[in-house]
Amino acid sequence: MxxxxxxxxxxxxxxxxxxxxxxxxxxxxxxxxxxxxxxxxxxxxxxxxxxxxxxxxxxNVDEINDYNLLNQQLQEIKETLSLMFSTKRFLYQLGPNKDLCNLYTSLVVQGLREVFAWELIQSVAHNAKTEKHSIGLSEIKSHFTKTLKQKIRTVDPFTKNGNGNTMFYSFVGPTGAGKTTTLAKLAAHLKLDKNKKISLISLDTYRIGAIEQLKIYAQILDVPLRIASNIKETADAILELTDKGSDYILIDTIGKNFLVQEHVQDMKQIFDAFPQVKHLLILPANAKDSDLTAVVSTFKAMPIHSFVFTKIDETTTYGNIINQVFRFGKPVSYLGTGQRVPEDIEKADKDKLCHLLLKSVE
Ligand SMILES: Nc1nc2c(ncn2[C@@H]2O[C@H](COP(=O)(O)OP(=O)(O)OP(=O)(O)O)[C@@H](O)[C@H]2O)c(=O)[nH]1
Ligand SMILES: [Mg+2]
CATH class of the missing domain: 3.30.1660 (Dodecin subunit-like)
Structure with a gap:
């Protein structure tokens, strides 16, 4: 031994x-x-x-990742099985309340995991019981919204800490998630609406055309852009742009298959040298829940500040957003709502997230 x-x-x-x-x-x-x-x-x-x-x-790291994922999936199967056994009585009790039953079904159809839907419905049913009169759908919805709002967090990553120092943000995430577009939208918002001094760094020297894409945004916004491909070049760029008095430095990164743990490790190696950087994990809301879970799991290797869900406009189900928030306990900072730069971005708002999830409940 x-x-x-x-x-x-x-x-x-x-x-x-x-x-x-x-x-x-x-x-x-x-x-x-x-x-x-x-x-x-x-x-x-x-x-x-x-x-x-x-x-x-x-x-090796891939085996660990497979093991973690398998473990998570097994855990979820176990939870679902135990839920199936334990919900029988509760569903029977819900039976007379058609609205609560409908809400539960709609949440599951929205892609919310049964266990999470179940937890929420139980709280709503409990609150509903404390009411003196029997409650209807709109009151059930408002109980639900209140419960969900207590369980999720939103955050504004750009809140200044008061010392006036330059703040740094990376945009990380899977291929085509909307990293560069989100960065451009936020750069425009910070410069044009907040009147802040913005600088950009691109670490994406991998994909053909990636630098050109960011160059165009930098030119339109008239902000400096530096290209870096290793720790030394990144440090030089950060030093130069900080000296120039930037309020915010936004760093675009390479989109890779982040189901491969080595790719996250490569990125982590660079960012370990810059602990001041806040990492925004960009996740497409129209991706499969299991794939999002796998990606977020691999990114556990890095200290993720918050989630940004893009392509909200390209999906009709929003349960997987809440699933990731519940699973990994991270706050949501922004929602990407379309392709237009800079218009199609919104600060994450709890009411909006509840509204999206409840859209189909009638
Ligand atoms: N509908 C919709 N499309 C979006 C949104 N955000 C980005 N896109 C589109 O998604 C595509 C990929 O966007 P990029 O910003 O290049 O994605 P990326 O993550 O930087 O891609 P790589 O650097 O290649 O990994 C583009 O066509 C964008 O216009 C969004 O919120 N809604
Ligand atoms: Mg990109």
Whole structure:
């Protein structure tokens, strides 16, 4: 048996380290919270594996990713099965309330995971019970909106911290998600509506035409653009643009198949050198829920600030937006609502998200 100690900032990070080094069969023997010298909490995990791990049997990052995804899917199947058993009685109780039943069905049709729909409906049913009179659809909807609003977060990433320092943002996400378009929309909004000094950096030296696309936006907006392909060039660009007195520096990144964990690791390697950058994960709302989940899972390797859901206009179901928010607990900062630059972008708003989800409930 091989026993090892691991130190990490938190338990999930520690477990990743355990899995990476000892593989998925590792057994956790203990976890302890430690106080670091700078006052920051760290955790120590002691883990063991039955047999010595031969070098060739160690998991690579892709295997870990597959394992994580499989684990998540298994967990969701387990939850759905247990939901099927436990909901029988509750659905029977809901039976007389046609509106609550319809709401539950509509949410599931909207692509909201059964477990999440179930949780929300239970809260609504509970609140409805406290009413003195029997309530109708509009009151059910307003209970639902109130419940959902308590469970999701929205954020404005551009709120200044008061010290007037330059702030940095990266736009990361899968191919064609709308990273460059969203960056251009927000650059225009910050420059034209907020009168801020904007600079752009492109790290996308991979896709043919990517630089030209951003160059055109930079020219139209009359803002500086620098191109960088490694840590040194990025540092030089950041230094130069910061010296020029930029309020916000927006960084466009390469769109790659981020189901491949190595691609996230490549990007992480660059951004680890710039911890001041806030990462906005751009996710197309019209993508399949399972694919979005897989992408967000791989991006767990980076400290994602918030989600931006694009292509809201190209879908009629919005459950997968809420699924990602519930699953990963991240706030939503913006919604992309069309192809027009700069018009088609909105600050994420809880009422709007509730409204989208309830659109089809009649
Ligand atoms: N309908 C709609 N289309 C959008 C939206 N955002 C971006 N697009 C379109 O999606 C396509 C891809 O947009 P890009 O901004 O180039 O996407 P990207 O993520 O930078 O792509 P890569 O850099 O190639 O990975 C373009 O045709 C955009 O006009 C949106 O909110 N709604
Ligand atoms: Mg792009």
């Amino acid at each position: 091989q026993i090892k100690r691991f130190k990490a900032r938190n338990v999930p990070e520690g477990l990743q380290k355990v899995k990476k080094e000892l593989g998925p069969d590792a057994v956790i023997l203990s976890t302890h919270q430690l106080k670091g010298s700078a006052g920051a909490d760290t955790v120590e995990i002691v883990a063991a594996i039955e047999h010595d791990v031969p070098e060739t049997r160690r998991c």
